[in-house]
Structure formats: structure tokens, C-alpha cells
Amino acid sequence: MEPITEREIRTSFVNCSKGEALRLGLPADLAEKSWPDLDFLGWRDPGAPERAYLVAPYEGRLVGVSLRASGGGARGFGARSMCSVCFTTRTGGGVALMTARRTGEAGRQGNSIGQYLCTDLQCSLFVRGIKTSAVGHDLDESIDPAGRIARANANLHSFLNRLFA
Structure with a gap:
């Protein structure tokens, strides 16, 4: 991904108001990414832990998505969950159902979509092996890192397609 500015981030959001986009908390380490x-x-809002955001290239432009993370605290410590973007298996609340209000008329009517995502939204680092989960990548996949990256991007693109549908 190419570096992006605070202004590009704030103007990219498609499922929240301009005012909400102006007020959301940005990652403190944006310059060091x-x-x-x-x-x-992807990041969690430091001032509102139930809120998360992602900004991704999509069909030739940047698209920002406001997400709401489920509590998910009822699962046992040893329970495993898998992110539907990067396929990383994690325990202890490392994956949560995140919902996004749909765009357009469907969103104005209150319709949303959900996806199980890494709670820290660091899927890019997991598929590259830069970051690992406590469980490890236990799928014993034969797919190489480039294939894992392509699959994660396809899964994210599919999520964004549903957001706009």
C-alpha cells in the first residue's frame, strides 16, 4: 500500500458522515507505518474500543469503512476463532465479528454486513509472517506467502463488494 495522509483517510469513508470521519481517532503511529x-x-479507535476502521484501495480509489466490533467476551480463553480475511487462527478474543453499515439507501435503512476479522486488523502482517498468533498458523497450508496475500486481498475485496451491494 502507498502511504496515505490524514486528509486522504478522513475523506475516504463511505459508511459514516463527514462529521464522524472528522472526529474519529487516527492511529498514533501513522507516520511510522x-x-x-x-x-x-486497519486500527481500533483509542477513544472508543468498540470502534474499528479500515482504509483500503478498492477499484482505483481509497475506501474507508467504519466498523463496530462485537464484545465477544463470553468465549473461553482456549476457544479458537479464524479471521475470514487472512485465515489466521487466534485465541483469547483475537478475532471478533465486526459489522459495517452498508452504503447508500440500504445503510440509511439500517442494514449492515458482518465479517470475522482480527481484532487488531493486522491481517497484512499475519499473511506475510511478520506477526504471528499465539496459536500459530495451524492450517498446514501449501500456499506460498504471495498466494496468502492474494487470497487475503480477494477476501477483503469480497467484503467491500458486499458493503456496496
Whole structure:
């Protein structure tokens, strides 16, 4: 991913108001991000832990998505969950159902979509092996890192397609 500015981030959001986009908390380490290792920028709002955001290239433009993370605290410590973007298996609340209000008329009517995502939204680092989960990548996949990156991007693109549908 190419480096992006605060202005580009704030103007990219498609499922929240301009006022909400102006008020959301940005990652404190934006200037230090390793942009070549990111397929999308994802973060949790430091002032509102149930809120998460992602900004990704989509069909020739940047698209920002406001997400709401489920509590998910009822699962046992040893329970495993898998992210539907990067296929990383994690325990202890490392994956949560995140919902996004749909765009357009469907969103104005209150319709949303959900996806199980890494709670820290660091999928790009997991598929590259830069970050690992406590469980490890236990799928014993034969797919190489480039294939895992392509699959994660396809899964994210599918999520974004549903957002606009």
C-alpha cells in the first residue's frame, strides 16, 4: 500500500458522515507505518474500543469503512476463532465479528454486513509472517506467502463488494 495522509483517510469513508470521519481517532503511529507491508490500513479507535476502521484501495480509489466490533467476551480463553480475511487462527478474543453499515439507501435503512476479522486488523502482517498468533498458523497450508496475500486481498475485496451491494 502507498502511504496515505490524514486528509486522504478522513475523506475516504463511505459508511459514516463527514462529521464522524472528522472526529474519529487516527492511529498514533501513522507516520511510522511500514506501508509496503500493508494491503490495507486497519486500527481500533483509542477513544472508543468498540470502534474499528479500515482504509483500503478498492477499484482505483481509497475506501474507508467504519466498523463496530462485537464484545465477544463470553468465549473461553482456549476457544479458537479464524479471521475470514487472512485465515489466521487466534485465541483469547483475537478475532471478533465486526459489522459495517452498508452504503447508500440500504445503510440509511439500517442494514449492515458482518465479517470475522482480527481484532487488531493486522491481517497484512499475519499473511506475510511478520506477526504471528499465539496459536500459530495451524492450517498446514501449501500456499506460498504471495498466494496468502492474494487470497487475503480477494477476501477483503469480497467484503467491500458486499458493503456496496
